[in-house]
Amino acid sequence: MINKLPPGQFETDTWPILHQGDVPQFDEETWNFRLFGDVKEEKTLTYHQVMDLPKTISTIDMHCVTTWSKFGTSFEGIALKEFLKFVELKNEVKYIQIYGYYGGDRFGYSANLPLEPLMCDDALFVYRWKDHSHDWSVISPKHGYPLRFIPPESFYLWKGTKWVSGIRFMTNDEAGFWEELGYSMTANPFKEERYR
Ligand SMILES: Nc1nc2c(c(=O)[nH]1)N[C@H]1C(S)=C(S)[C@@H](COP(=O)(O)O)O[C@H]1N2
Ligand SMILES: [Mo]
Numbered sequence: 001m002i003n004k005l006p007p008g009q010f011e012t013d014t015w016p017i018l019h020q021g022d023v024p025q026f027d028e029e030t031w032n033f034r035l036f037g038d039v040k041e042e043k044t045l046t047y048h049q050v051m052d053l054p055k056t057i058s059t060i061d062m063h064c065v066t067t068w069s070k071f072g073t074s075f076e077g078i079a080l081k082e083f084l085k086f087v088e089l090k091n092e093v094k095y096i097q098i099y100g101y102y103g104g105d106r107f108g109y110s111a112n113l114p115l116e117p118l119m120c121d122d123a124l125f126v127y128r129w130k131d132h133s134h135d136w137s138v139i140s141p142k143h144g145y146p147l148r149f150i151p152p153e154s155f156y157l158w159k160g161t162k163w164v165s166g167i168r169f170m171t172n173d174e175a176g177f178w179e180e181l182g183y184s185m186t187a188n189p190f191k192e193e194r195y196r
Contacts, residue, residue, distance in 0.1 A: 006189035009069040016068055017142045024101040024163050026146050034166030040088040053078045058121045061153040063189040075150055077126030080118045092171040098149050101163035110176035111159040122152040125164060156187040
């Protein structure tokens with residue numbers, strides 16, 4: 001936990017809701033999580049296969065590019081590194097794209113990230129949260145239920161894809177949804193990397 005305010009940010013006590021488009025319906029039977037891209041063999045996991053993976057609890061600061069920062073939210077989820085057990089990456093893989101729902105398309109939203117800094121306990125696909133004024137509860141549909149990504153505090157929160165559908169492994173850094181529209185590829189709040 002860092003608890004340090006990046007430049008140009010203000011601290012908020014609430015957890016704001018921010019996304020484009022509508023909130024998808026969750027259907028346990030058809031939900032799945034795809035691991036694809038530069039891998040020897042693609043793999044698709046069912047909801048139960050994902051939820052049976054080892055769980056991690058971590059307290060992570062969130063920094064949104066719209067200038068709010070929320071310190072000290074605890075999340076329960078599955079570390080990104082757990083998913084690497086299911087695929088053999090090609091040697092050159094250095095980046096990923098985390099996909100999620102937007103506008104009727106399960107893969108309509110995406111955010112690109114470097115893989116190496118995510119091999120930690122602060123890069124989680126989360127489904128439960130708590131903070132100093134809320135006891136543990138399941139994340140709401142608007143925050144990304146049944147599963148959403150929360151990046152380490154060294155990335156702005158738009159890299160935290162909601163309603164996740166999969167990870168694409170990449171050799172080269174490719175722009176995601178907001179990055180295509182001019183936002184930063186690297187997105188470090190402490191270096192105030194908002195735009196490209
Ligand atoms: N699928 C999807 N995920 C998304 C977004 C989105 O529009 N669609 N918006 C991003 C942005 S810009 C932010 S700041 C965070 C906000 O997460 P929150 O609403 O839980 O605070 O979600 C990110 N994840
Ligand atoms: Mo954002």
